[in-house]
Amino acid sequence: MIGGDAAGMSAASQARRMRGPDELEIVAFERGHFSSYSACGIPYWVGGDVPERNRLIARSPAEHRERAIDLRMRTEVTEIDVAGARVRSLDLETGAEEWTSYDKLVIATGARPIRPDLPGVDAPGVHGVQTLDDGQALLDTLATTEGRRAVVVGAGYIGVEMAEALINRGYEVTVVNRGKEPMSTLDPDMGRLVHTAMENLGVTMVNDAEITKLLTGDAGRVRAVATEDTEYPADVVVLGIGVRPETTLARAAGLPLGDHGGLLTDLAMRVRGHENIWAGGDCVEVLELISGRERHIALGTHANKHGQVIGSNVGGGYATFPGVVGTAVSKVCDLEIARTGLREKDAHRAGLRFEAVTIESTSRAGYYPDADLMTVKMLAERRTGRLLGVQIVGGEGAAKRVDIAAVALTAGMTVEQMTYLDLGYAPPFSPVWDPILVAARKAVTAVRRSAP
Amino acid sequence: MIGGDAAGMSAASQARRMRGPDELEIVAFERGHFSSYSACGIPYWVGGDVPERNRLIARSPAEHRERAIDLRMRTEVTEIDVAGARVRSLDLETGAEEWTSYDKLVIATGARPIRPDLPGVDAPGVHGVQTLDDGQALLDTLATTEGRRAVVVGAGYIGVEMAEALINRGYEVTVVNRGKEPMSTLDPDMGRLVHTAMENLGVTMVNDAEITKLLTGDAGRVRAVATEDTEYPADVVVLGIGVRPETTLARAAGLPLGDHGGLLTDLAMRVRGHENIWAGGDCVEVLELISGRERHIALGTHANKHGQVIGSNVGGGYATFPGVVGTAVSKVCDLEIARTGLREKDAHRAGLRFEAVTIESTSRAGYYPDADLMTVKMLAERRTGRLLGVQIVGGEGAAKRVDIAAVALTAGMTVEQMTYLDLGYAPPFSPVWDPILVAARKAVTAVRRSAP
Numbered sequence: 071m072i073g074g075d076a077a078g079m080s081a082a083s084q085a086r087r088m089r090g091p092d093e094l095e096i097v098a099f100e101r102g103h104f105s106s107y108s109a110c111g112i113p114y115w116v117g118g119d120v121p122e123r124n125r126l127i128a129r130s131p132a133e134h135r136e137r138a139i140d141l142r143m144r145t146e147v148t149e150i151d152v153a154g155a156r157v158r159s160l161d162l163e164t165g166a167e168e169w170t171s172y173d174k175l176v177i178a179t180g181a182r183p184i185r186p187d188l189p190g191v192d193a194p195g196v197h198g199v200q201t202l203d204d205g206q207a208l209l210d211t212l213a214t215t216e217g218r219r220a221v222v223v224g225a226g227y228i229g230v231e232m233a234e235a236l237i238n239r240g241y242e243v244t245v246v247n248r249g250k251e252p253m254s255t256l257d258p259d260m261g262r263l264v265h266t267a268m269e270n271l272g273v274t275m276v277n278d279a280e281i282t283k284l285l286t287g288d289a290g291r292v293r294a295v296a297t298e299d300t301e302y303p304a305d306v307v308v309l310g311i312g313v314r315p316e317t318t319l320a321r322a323a324g325l326p327l328g329d330h331g332g333l334l335t336d337l338a339m340r341v342r343g344h345e346n347i348w349a350g351g352d353c354v355e356v357l358e359l360i361s362g363r364e365r366h367i368a369l370g371t372h373a374n375k376h377g378q379v380i381g382s383n384v385g386g387g388y389a390t391f392p393g394v395v396g397t398a399v400s401k402v403c404d405l406e407i408a409r410t411g412l413r414e415k416d417a418h419r420a421g422l423r424f425e426a427v428t429i430e431s432t433s434r435a436g437y438y439p440d441a442d443l444m445t446v447k448m449l450a451e452r453r454t455g456r457l458l459g460v461q462i463v464g465g466e467g468a469a470k471r472v473d474i475a476a477v478a479l480t481a482g483m484t485v486e487q488m489t490y491l492d493l494g495y496a497p498p499f500s501p502v503w504d505p506i507l508v509a510a511r512k513a514v515t516a517v518r519r520s521a522p
Numbered sequence: 523m524i525g526g527d528a529a530g531m532s533a534a535s536q537a538r539r540m541r542g543p544d545e546l547e548i549v550a551f552e553r554g555h556f557s558s559y560s561a562c563g564i565p566y567w568v569g570g571d572v573p574e575r576n577r578l579i580a581r582s583p584a585e586h587r588e589r590a591i592d593l594r595m596r597t598e599v600t601e602i603d604v605a606g607a608r609v610r611s612l613d614l615e616t617g618a619e620e621w622t623s624y625d626k627l628v629i630a631t632g633a634r635p636i637r638p639d640l641p642g643v644d645a646p647g648v649h650g651v652q653t654l655d656d657g658q659a660l661l662d663t664l665a666t667t668e669g670r671r672a673v674v675v676g677a678g679y680i681g682v683e684m685a686e687a688l689i690n691r692g693y694e695v696t697v698v699n700r701g702k703e704p705m706s707t708l709d710p711d712m713g714r715l716v717h718t719a720m721e722n723l724g725v726t727m728v729n730d731a732e733i734t735k736l737l738t739g740d741a742g743r744v745r746a747v748a749t750e751d752t753e754y755p756a757d758v759v760v761l762g763i764g765v766r767p768e769t770t771l772a773r774a775a776g777l778p779l780g781d782h783g784g785l786l787t788d789l790a791m792r793v794r795g796h797e798n799i800w801a802g803g804d805c806v807e808v809l810e811l812i813s814g815r816e817r818h819i820a821l822g823t824h825a826n827k828h829g830q831v832i833g834s835n836v837g838g839g840y841a842t843f844p845g846v847v848g849t850a851v852s853k854v855c856d857l858e859i860a861r862t863g864l865r866e867k868d869a870h871r872a873g874l875r876f877e878a879v880t881i882e883s884t885s886r887a888g889y890y891p892d893a894d895l896m897t898v899k900m901l902a903e904r905r906t907g908r909l910l911g912v913q914i915v916g917g918e919g920a921a922k923r924v925d926i927a928a929v930a931l932t933a934g935m936t937v938e939q940m941t942y943l944d945l946g947y948a949p950p951f952s953p954v955w956d957p958i959l960v961a962a963r964k965a966v967t968a969v970r971r972s973a974p
Contacts, residue, residue: 481933
């Protein structure tokens with residue numbers, strides 16, 4: 071196993087469940103200091119909601135070793151020799167190198183944060199938040215820096231979560247975003263709602279802004295983020311521009327990569343064309359079922375499922391990962407954000423004709439206390455009325471409703487079939503017509519009225 | 523339209539949307555004082571969460587009349603003359619009777635609370651909570667009664683909600699329940715969790731107890747509820763034993779009723795064998811899709827959907843109600859309760875062989891603040907692995923997860939298909955494996971291991 075986080079160690083654990091130590095020897099290499107941790111939890115640790123780092127660690131190296139998994143920490147794999155069926159590793163503490171041969175190889179090298187190739191991007195005070203090591207480095211900077219001005223670059227999930235975390239820490243936060251609105255995983259009309267919420271939190275939101283350089287001051291530390299025409303003073307900078315599959319090793323070994331730079335696998339998570347090599351987690355591309363295209367989606371929940379599938383197959387069983395529909399949920403303080411399926415531009419790109427409708431409702435019965443506003447956007451294919459996607463922005467109870475649409479997408483339901491779904495109703499939980507049903511009804515009308 | 527609440531007035535409104543006043547004359551009879559209100563909201567009004575009665579009224583009689591619906595309040599239909607295509611009505615204020623003929627008739631007479639035929643059941647201080655009039659009468663009693671001891675008879679949805687409402691009002695509450703555990707819509711092992719939660723709230727929970735009479739005292743007012751061997755002192759008694767379809771008129775008119783006393787309809791909500799009579803809401807039986815049987819389920823969300831379907835059909839359009847999967851959600855203070863599909867005894871009765879598994883997880887990532895315990899029970903058919911039902915008891919965010927199962931049931935998914943559902947994941951919303959997925963995985967294993 072190359073990589074000791076979600077996908078790799080899930081695979082190792084599942085393989086061990088299926089085959090005892092006498093039947094299967096498992097060696098896992100991890101270059102970092104931590105195994106099996108929740109990278110998705112880092113913003114909440116930085117923000118103070120999670121009190122200490124170790125809470126994010128699901129299973130320590132010692133616990134893995136107790137299960138007869140030979141987990142070698144701080145050991146980086148530097149080469150995959152596919153023809154020789156062996157990997158070369160480097161002990162980062164001692165500098166020792168060695169070759170380890172394999173019968174079966176699992177690549178779970180994860181993703182690396184995108185660091186724009188700009189002057190000053192490596193200056194002290196500029197941080198990514200991809201690994202626990204990154205999170206610790208950021209917290210160390212926050213603890214030793216006097217100024218309270220933070221700039222977050224990027225306004226996707228990590229960007230908005232880090233903006234909230236830094237607001238919680240008492241920082242003055244500016245988010246500099248290349249897109250028209252924050253959360254480019256939503257259509258801009260829905261992203262606009264996130265924009266407003268972030269401003270209400272006290273975040274300065276700068277959209278349509280391309281960063282040109284990072285300016286440094288005393289001792290080479292970052293002091294500002296510059297765009298074409300403006301400088302944003304910064305005592306700390308967090309890069310939340312997104313991630314790319316970490317496939318340097320795989321590329322060098324000649325393994326097949328997709329358009330997004332991720333490894334390409336079959337449905338059993340076997341690297342295409344390689345009977346004895348599997349790959350999963352943030353380093354692979356996944357089949358997105360609605361458009362039928364490969365996408366790169368770095369999410370812990372997929373990584374765990376991949377690991378489960380790989381472990382079953384490596385252990386001699388049979389399992390497949392059927393693909394994803396593109397579900398994601400997040401929040402900025404009390405505002406919940408969710409999406410699944412296709413956005414308008416995805417649907418266009420996939421060659422689909424569709425209707426898009428948006429409705430406003432509440433997450434509880436309107437008369438019930440704390441009934442929060444909830445906006446639902448729904449896309450349905452013309453003619454067939456098949457559901458194509460849902461986006462939700464709203465108060466408490468809004469985000470996880472996206473699961474209704476995720477299941478309906480998986481099942482290939484039409485919006486008309488959805489209008490009579492028997493969803494849970496009681497005043498503390500939903501209006502008598504759940505907002506998803508209200509959106510589906512409006513989508514039915516739109517599809518009926520539309521030209522083919 | 524006979525009945526001016528959810529089903530009747532939804533039907534009237536939808537028919538009016540489709541046909542103007544020149545094309546369709548709509549007369550609606552309602553014997554009570556209120557139209558189009560949320561009966562499901564009554565416990566929250568009594569408990570004080572909803573500050574005033576009018577918040578529960580979605581649309582007043584005047585608003586309906588503005589939409590050219592001739593809504594006659596306090597007017598009871600006393601006879602349906604099917605052969606003559608007319609109904610006889612009685613103005614409850616003036617005592618005037620008249621016959622009104624119809625081309626199309628909609629029966630939406632709702633349900634009536636079960637009142638056990640016991641001595642003292644009609645004594646002052648004994649209340650049902652089916653209608654706004656009932657709720658007002660209960661509140662009047664609470665306002666004028668000094669004692670603070672309340673007995674709730676029955677521990678279904680209404681019973682547990684009323685127990686919470688009375689606790690919120692500062693009452694000492696005893697719930698007397700015929701079943702082995704509260705919430706007989708759950709299996710007893712799951713009902714047990716509700717039992718514990720209610721005791722933690724300070725409710726005295728008496729199970730396996732059959733009431734034999736209600737004892738009266740001063741001025742004939744109720745003073746205690748008696749079982750075979752015990753008396754429970756009561757200053758006020760709330761009956762929450764459940765409801766039956768109100769089909770007295772339909773029965774007298776010879777219309778087809780099912781095993782549960784509800785009207786039987788086709789999928790267009792037309793009364794079977796009667797081209798021009800529709801029925802919907804709490805007075806009908808609905809097709810429960812998993813067992814393929816008719817059931818009586820009194821729920822505002824179904825009533826609204828029925829009304830929508832009936833209104834479309836009466837207005838000359840076409841719509842059908844495909845049936846239900848039996849979803850229901852509720853809460854007792856912070857404990858959320860949900861179910862969909864079949865319980866163990868339903869599955870047995872339907873002739874199904876199945877595996878039942880139960881898991882414990884949390885509604886959020888375990889390390890995230892306020893990650894509440896959540897118990898999920900899942901039933902899957904042997905051999906096919908088809909999902910049969912889900913029950914959930916847990917903290918915030920638990921109940922509405924039942925919708926995932928409701929859609930999966932509707933789509934006929936197997937538990938194996940469910941294990942890879944792309945559900946929303948982020949630490950504030952879910953562990954990396956959503957509890958529904960954890961249950962599905964365990965169910966897969968159980969099905970595999972089981973004999974056919």
